[in-house]
Amino acid sequence: MASTLRKITMAALAPAMAIGATVGLASAPASAAVWNSCDQWGSTSLNGYTLYNNIWGSGAGSQCIWANSGTNWGVWADHPNTGGIKSYPNSKKVVNKSITSLGSLSSNYNVSVPSSGAYNTSYDIWDTNYRYEIMLWVNKTGAVGPLGSSQGNVTLGGHSWTVYKGTNGSNQVFSFVRTSNSTSGTVDVLPILKWIKDTKGWFGNETIGDVQFGFEITSSSGGLNFTTNNLTVSSS
Numbered sequence: 399m400a401s402t403l404r405k406i407t408m409a410a411l412a413p414a415m416a417i418g419a420t421v422g423l424a425s426a427p428a429s430a431a432v433w434n435s436c437d438q439w440g441s442t443s444l445n446g447y448t449l450y451n452n453i454w455g456s457g458a459g460s461q462c463i464w465a466n467s468g469t470n471w472g473v474w475a476d477h478p479n480t481g482g483i484k485s486y487p488n489s490k491k492v493v494n495k496s497i498t499s500l501g502s503l504s505s506n507y508n509v510s511v512p513s514s515g516a517y518n519t520s521y522d523i524w525d526t527n528y529r530y531e532i533m534l535w536v537n538k539t540g541a542v543g544p545l546g547s548s549q550g551n552v553t554l555g556g557h558s559w560t561v562y563k564g565t566n567g568s569n570q571v572f573s574f575v576r577t578s579n580s581t582s583g584t585v586d587v588l589p590i591l592k593w594i595k596d597t598k599g600w601f602g603n604e605t606i607g608d609v610q611f612g613f614e615i616t617s618s619s620g621g622l623n624f625t626t627n628n629l630t631v632s633s634s
Contacts, residue, residue, distance in 0.1 A: 431464035431471070444468040447631075448490045452612075455484040461615075463487050472625035479516070479617040486522065487624070488612025491631035494526065496605045497591050501634040507536065507611060508582040510625040516540025516616040517624070521585065526607035531571045532594065534559075534587070537579035542616055544573035551577065554593055555586040563600070572600065 433442050433449070440451035440463060447468025453461050457480050465471035468489055477484040493503065509519055521534040533544065536557075546564020552574075553559070559574035572594055587609070594600050609631050613624040 431466050434464040436462040453485040458484040469629045475618040476621040477618045479619050486614045488610040490608050490610045493606045493633050496603050498603050503588040503633045504586045505631045506584050507629050508627040512622040515618040515622050516542050518542050518614045522610040524608045525604035529569050530601050533573040535575040545571045555590045
């Protein structure tokens, strides 16, 4: 019931908040999250994870983020159906290890997402030089699609994916789109990185920096809730 109260609180506040405003914790009810913000670039660090509201696309509407912890958080977003990505609210864990020095890299996820709108729920993984972007889409809804051209299907890390390879003009993008939507599960990330490096030769022994997880939202007209019930990223 507490999570429902949080969502109602954020939904009620967000339409009146312009990008750049921040919801004050002093006005929040006792059931509210430990942190929330409607600021365009609102960010905080909680128990080893960095949370980021990250409203970056043109023509964006209102969006507010809340968090109980770095692994339990969500957003209320009201973005118009005008095409183009509006935001990528996310939780980030920093790894800073080369692929060959990693013994393991995996993540558990559990989300509650709307049945309408246009968005994907995805991991966004970067090398430390930001030359390569690896996206893992675990679910998608509406008119959204990855960059680049299809490279076929592959089963890796406990999931079956359609793989896309392309560029956004600044860096190479490798997108793995799950062949069926999922709202919970475990992804073994390291075999995916090794497949890109060793099997395909698309990059070398890169140092993996950020492992982000969030919602890449294109539209959410009228206001929709996106909730990360639990997320953990672990490496060794």
